[in-house]
Amino acid sequence: MMSDAQKHMEKLMQELRRGTITIGVLSQLSEPQYGYSLVTMLGDKGIQVEPGTLYPLLRRLEKQGLLASQWDTNDTRPRKYYLLSETGKEVYDLLVVEWKGIVESLNHVINPKGGNEDGTD
Amino acid sequence: MELIDRYIYAVTQKLPESQREDIASELRGLIEDMLEERVNGREVHEEYVEEVLQELGNPKKLAQKYRGTKRYLIGPEYFDTFLYVLKIVLIAMSVGIGISFVIQIIINPVSILDHFIEMIISIFTGLPMAVGWTIIGFAIAEYYQEDGLQELKKEQDWKPSDLPPIPNPKGSIKRSESIAGIVFLVIIMAVFAFSTDYFGVWFFQENGFRGVVPFLNEGTYVQWFLLLILGLGILKEVIKLIYGKWSYHLVMLIAIINIASFVGVLFMINGPDVWNPNFINELIQRGLFTEGSEAFHVVTQIWNNATNWILAILAIGLIWDIVDGVIKTVRSK
Incomplete structure (x- = not known):
């Protein structure tokens, strides 16, 4: 049985992951990748993402113009490869800066004493 | 791999047709990749397929x-407003049907059973029609709603100076007026749904009602046209209720509906067999005037020109309706 706290945590984590997965996906697409290779790559790096979440996300990002795609029919089976577009690259760089800012600020609030010890406060 | 086909079909049939093929091939590739990893060179079993599909989850x-x-x-x-309007319409409709039942009993108390059956019939035909028109009205409003991205952009560009002024009471649409309009139209609709026979010249004598000489030719398509036009009138009031205040957007919708109603009336009135062909004769039979008298000539002339007069009055009324909307919109700014 899951405790109440755990249930709440699961729900909040879902919301948290939704945004971070996008950054994770964009980070891996400076080289063309197909959906399932991304699932494996991200999984190996500790970012668990379900194919059922990733595939629709890839299409959405493509529709928004952040990704470009191409079908490769030379392989054993046809695969759709995705790659960052110019806009996608820009967006990714901006996102990384924002993300680092969030991490820093949150570290501050989660662990306020840490700031004092560093003498930065 | 019939199971895979069924899964892909279940997912893609609920998606826009333009994307189906692409998503289907991508999904098939994914499932095959996942299977390959799971099977790891062994023989592909149905169980593995089931496991993979289970992992992908409910196709819906x-x-x-x-x-x-x-x-x-x-x-x-819009849903709450929709329920609110639907309640008004249904109550108005029921009242209308009830009133016309009472009218019929007063006019002709003997065939009360027939009237009762007619009432039941119009409950089953009229109420769904009223619900239908209400839904159409709201569906139009929903369709013309600004799409998400535009709205998002507007929300982001928001400045305090964008705050709309507290609506000028001149520009707000009185709910009571619209509701009264709907009730009125619904009552007329309910009466017409029974028969157009009571739309005419009424005769009374000392001992009460004696009968009507109807304007319209009973039993033609005219009845359906009238219901349609009244329905458009209700649609207009419903849209006004949804908007709640005057705007050019609303005036434009009203103009479209008015033009549609006018074209409807134009078609109806120019069709054959609209008017009661025996109207003048029946008036003479009732002894209202005698053939050849002055009154006879006046009434005949009015009767013969009725089509043009009605169209003219209707056109003026509908145009005024639009002009009125524009004036109220301008005043509220």
Whole structure:
């Protein structure tokens, strides 16, 4: 049985992951990748993402113009490869800066004493 | 791999046709990749397929993720207003049907059973029609709602100076007026749904009602046209209720409906067999005037020119309706 706290945590984590997965996906697409290779790559790096979440996300990002795609029919089976577009690259760089800012600020609030010890406060 | 085909079909059939093929091939590739990893060179078993599909989850949910935004006929933003208006319309309709039942009993108390049966029939035909028109009205409003991205952009560009002024009471649409309008139209509709026979010259004598000489030719398509036009009138009031205040957008919708009603009346009135062919004769029979008298000539002339007069009056009324809307919109700014 899951405790109440755990249930709440699961729900909040879902919301948290939704945004971070996008950054994770964009980070891996400076080289063309197909959906399932991304699932494996991200999984190996500790970012668990379900194919059922990733595939629709890839299409959405493509529709928004952040990704470009191409079908490769030379392989054993046809695969759709995705790659960052110019806009996608820009967006990714901006996102990384924002993300680092969030991490820093949150570290501050989660662990306020840490700031004092560093003498930065 | 029939199971895989069924799964892909279940996902893609709920998606727009233009994307189906692409998503289907991508999904097939994914399932094959997942299978390959699981099987690891061994023979492919049905169990493995089931495991993989289980991992992908309910096809309905997957399709939902592919669609992204949800689409509505009447969305959550309008739903409460929709219920409110629907209640008004249904109450008005029931009152209308009830009143016309009472009228019929007064006029002809003997065939009360027939009237009762007619009432039951019009409950089953009239109420669904009223519900239908209400839904159409709201579906139009929903359809013309600004799409998400535009709205998002507007929300982001928001400045305090964008705050709309507290609406000028001159520009607000009185709910009571619209509701009264709907009730009125519905009552007329309910009466016409029974028969157009009571739309005419009424005769009374000392001992009460004696009969009507109807304007219209009973039993033609005219009745349906009238119901349609009245329905458009209700639609107009419903749209006004939804908007709640005057705007050029609203005036434009009203103009479209008015033009549609006018074209409807034009078609109806120019068709054959609209008017009661025995109107003048029946008036003479009732002894209202005698043939050849002055009154006879006046009434005959009015009767013969009725089509043009009605069209003229209707056109003026409908144009005034639009002008009135424009004036109220300008004043409220």
